[in-house]
Amino acid sequence: MKLTKQDIDKIREIEGFPIAQDEDIIKLSNAPYYTACPNPFIDLFLKDNGKPYDEDTDDYKRVPFAADVSEGKTDPLYMAHSYHTKVPYKAIMNYILHYTEPGDIVLDGFAGSGMTGVAAQMCGNPDIDFKQQVERKLKGVKWGSRKAVLNDLSPAATFIASNYNIPVDAFEFEKTALEIIDKCLNECGWMYETFHVDTDGEKVCGIDGYIKGRINYTVWSDVFICPNCGEEIVFWDAAVEKDIGKVNEVFECKNCGIKLKKKDCERVKTLEFDKNLNENVTIAKQVPVMINYIANGKKFEKKPDKDDLRIINEIENMEIPYWIPTDILPKGDNTEQPLRSHGFSTVNQFYYKRSLYIFSKIFNLARENEKLGRTIMFLCTSILVKTGSKLHNIGFKNGNLNLAGAMPNVLYVPSTVAERNIIDLLYSKIKDIKKVYENKKEINNCIISCGSCTNLNLLxxxxxxxxxxxxxxxxxxYSxxxxxWESWLKVKTNNKSEAIVNRTQNKGLLEYQELMTECFKEYYRVLKPNRWITVEFHNSKNAVWNSIQEALNKVGFVIADIRVLDKKQGTFKQMTSIGSVKQDLVISAYKPKESFKLRVINEAGSEDTAWHFVRQHLEKLPVVVTNDNKIEAVRERESYLLFDRMVAYHIxxxxxxxxxxxDFYKGLDERFVRRDGMYFLHDQVNEYDNARVMSEFQPIQFSLFVTDEKNAIAWxxxxxxxxxxxxxxxxxxxQELRTFKHEKMPELSELLEENFIQNENGQWYIPDPTKSGDIIKLREKRLIKEFEEYLNGKGKLKSxxxxxxxxxxxxxxxxxxxxNIVKVADxxxxxxxxEDDKLLMYYDISLSRIE
Known part of the structure; x- marks a missing residue:
């Protein structure tokens, strides 16, 4: 099946349609399973593979996935191609196996490099060790591939994802790749030749004349101007102590002896004619300072000599006969450094001339190959940025020279760059990419679309x-x-609907939250009722976490579990405080049944709606969670979190x-069974009691400081x-107290008097839950009285x-x-x-009501 302009016209107005010519979108696509635009064939995929939802016959039942997940990032398949952020596919497999059956459809609207698709398909083809590991942890696992729908706003991401997920003949790929790189070697191999020299720098003669070596990499260095004497300082020569493996922050001008730091100096800039742009450009001067090469089967290092400089000069004066990207860098938070420090304003300037020549030749040959051209471009993009450009940093590790690659998740041009042998890199990368294609995949298991998650074009x-x-x-x-990457692919991200905080795009936290809400609204629409969404959350600010939490709640999802990744132990633990996010989280939420929603709406105002919610929520929560043969407390079953979830759902x-x-806490004890501070349905408690007899109970350990009144009471x-x-x-x-600047924290004595009871021995203890209603009401009365002072006051509240x-x-x-909610909030x-999820919830909804 081919993607046509007529197909594109049908979806051109969908949000997130990429920036590209139609011909380039068609060329990059592999229809119907991958299109470099919103996929017009996605309905056919769902029609062929989906199962219609019918609440009357639906018997699906799952609780949140609560087992520990620890999957490293060294799996060969995972490592084959880099991306800005990736979740190991074996980690995702645990979730898919828990929540789905073989043949079910899994969605990832922010698919990135496509690891969710890989995970869905690998459920039908797991390796033996992983299979045994999962079966020890999860009971009743049903092996078999799942279907995947992948979407991302980024054409680069969807291109990578398509190559990870659409089957290719591995042998045919290897054969074609070797043929293409051999052609490149024949044309460009001389660019990486250097004469072998002895310790005195003299050429070494062999049987057939001077011995030539093959360059592994060339180190280039920035050149600075001494602010004291005006002489040029080659950074490598002045700051790098190669013998001991150290880059000095403070270095000396060899001409005048002054001590300097990089920030004290300006880079030397050169005016040169860029043949690719056909104009003069001013960029930072870099000079080659060291060559690492192989001769007679051994590695050597040398300072570039006149022959090396002659070859470099010859390459610089060559015309590149193939297309190269000369796209102007967009203004952005990440593109500022290359432009400011080195004068890079276009994509081609991120490459040394011989690297640029070879990449352009490979892409040219790939585009001529209709059948396997995309896989050859996939091979190229795997080294295109991290190891093949001027972003490739060089440093020292344990005293030894380290080819570190590009700094992660920034566009940063370092002062010492390793220019790698692109041909050798491609040869060595073939075996890595081949592993991607050796894994068994079915042609109809995955469909990939490029567009905004705010409009997935799904039923x-x-x-x-x-x-x-x-x-x-x-x-x-991301964009x-x-x-x-996308400049080489000729299809670029339309970042209008990119959900990020970015000053250049004029997107603050509010815009980010609005976009995320629209994305989760779309997720909610397409997900079947009574089903689950898992959100992987990377460490960020509390305010961003609250935006995500509110977006989930706002569209109708109910959060049922939050797990914190313990990076030291490689395990997930329940989150003990909503107010601080300094680790990676996994959030489990569900979409309630339609019948439940209608019942709550029809009985709005009745106390019954609170108990309908609690029954449904308890049914969704895990009954027993064990870790090291100890039963963990499930936070979501505790009274205060049940109350918070109930309130949030209603609001x-x-x-x-x-x-x-x-009244809520009193009603919990009247309607449900309490064990170890947790509440259970009557048909759940036997399972918990049986497990409790066999295992020790392990209460949640609070590891966070007391920062406000709420978690002071919890502590x-x-x-x-x-x-x-x-x-x-x-x-x-x-010892635990760490209050915020604005927080008017009550004295400990006041906290005890308002929330606890003192016995005849002067000891404070927790009140009986069945008799604590008066204490709670008295406390609320005092809080309301204090709030009225805020309500009647004027000006900003500082404490x-x-x-x-x-x-x-x-x-x-x-x-x-x-x-008045809005008035006080302002x-x-x-x-x-x-940064406070409860206040944000009241404020946002109240603001929308006023408007």
Whole structure:
């Protein structure tokens, strides 16, 4: 099947349509399974492979995946081609195997390099060791490939994903790749020749004349101007102590002896004629300072001599007879450094001339090969940026020279660059890429689309499971980092709907949140009810985490589990505080059944809606989670989180919260079974009791500092599981206390009086849950009284009790007084609203009601 201009016309207006000529989109595509634009054939894929959803006959049932996942990033398949961020496909397989059946359809709308697709297909072809590992951990695993729908805004990402997921004959690829690189060697091999020299720098003579070596890499160095004497300083010569493997931050001008740092100097700039641009350009001067080469089967190093400089000069004066990208770099947060420090304004300037020549020849030969051209370009893009450009950093590790490659997730041109032998790199990379194609895949298992996640062009209720690793705030500027790749591919990202925080694109946290909400709204629409979404969340700011959490809640998802990745142990643990995100998280959320949503809406205002929600939520939560033969507490089953989830669901759906905290906690004990501080349905508790008899209970360990009133109370609840006097608690409390600048933290004595009970021995203890309603109501009354002072005041609030603001917002919401919620919110520091998930929820919904 071919992609035609008529097909493209049908989807041209879909959000995220890439920037490219139609001919280039068609050339890059591999229809129907991959199109470098929104895929017009996706409905056919769903029609052939999907299973219609019918709530009356649907018997699907899963709880959140709660097992530890530890999968390294050294798997050959994972390593074959780099991308800005990747989740190991074997880690994703654990989730897919847990949540789906063979043949189910898995979606990733931020697919990146396509690891979700690889994981879905590899469920039908696991290696033996991994299969045994999974079966020890997961019971009742059903092996068999799943179908995958992959989407990404980036043409570079979808191109990489297509090569990872669409089957190719590995032997035929290897044969074709070797033929093409052999042609390149015949034409360009002389560019990497150098004369072998002895320790005195004299040419070494062999039987047939002077011995020639093959260059592995050439080191180039920036040249600076001494601000004191005006002489040129070659950075490599002045700052690098190669004998001991060290780059000095402070170096000396050999002419005048002054001590300098790079920031003290300006780079030498040269005006030269760029034949590719047909104009004069000013760029930073770099000179070759060292050549690493092989001669007589051994590695040697030399300083470039006159013959090497002659060859470099000859290459520089050559005309490149093939097409090369001369695209102007976009303005951006990542493109600033190459332009400012080295004067790079176009893509071709990121390459030394011989690298540029060879890449252009390979791409030319690839585009002439209709059948395997994309796989040859995939081979090229695997080294195009990280190891093949002027971004390739060189440094020292353990005292030895280290070819470090490009710095991750930035466009940074270093002061010492390794210009690699591109031909040798391509030869060695063939075996890595071949492994991608050796893994068994079926032609109809995956379909890939290039467009915005805000419009996936999929049928509603058609997807069985979503695994996604979306962009998080300003962590990575994908479109900027992919620009070099995409210039070579001739199809570029339309970043209008790119969900990032980026000052150049005029996108702040608000714009990011709006875009993420639209993406999650689309995820919610296409996911079948009663099914799950897993969101991989990389470390970022609290405000960004709250944006993600609110976006999920706002569109209707219910968060059921949050796991923190312990990088030292390689395991996931439950998150113990919503207020701090300094680690990687995995968020599990579900889409409620339509019947549940209708019931809540029809009974809005009735207390029953709270208990409908709790029953549904408890049904979705894991009953028993074990780790090292110990039962873990499930946080989502604890009273305060059940209350928070219930409140959030009502508010996000525009429904009045029908019950206050005191009555809610009392009602929990009347309707559900309590064990170890957790609540269970009556048909769940036997399973927990049986497991409890066999295993030791392991309460959640709080590892985060006390930063505000809410987690101070949570800390005290954990601490007072054993009754203690004020004198026993106070030193430990002070040690944990790390309050925010704005937080008006009550004294410890006040916290104890408002939330706990003191016995005749002066020990504070946790009140009986069935009798604690009066304490909760009294505390809320005090908080509301304090909030009224904020409500009646004027000007910015600099010091306040966040718990008082939360309580006040809850009361105003109940009274439908949205105007005053916004009024008080506008008096709070913006960072407080953005970093507190409860306040943000009340504020955003109230603001929309006013508007």
């Amino acid at each position: 509603s209720n058609s997807i069985d499971y979503i695994f996604t690793d979306p962009p998080f705030g300003s962590n990575i500027n 900027e980092l992919s620009f070099i 996000m759906n525009g429904i009045m919260v029908p019950i206050d905290a005191a 005290l609840y954990k601490e007072l599981e054993t009754p203690q006097t004020y004198g026993e608690i106070q030193p430990k409390f002070i 306040f009790r966040t718990e008082a603001v939360r309580a006040g917002f809850a009361k105003l919401w109940k009274d439908k007084d949205y105007k 008096r709070l520091p913006e960072s407080v609203i953005q």
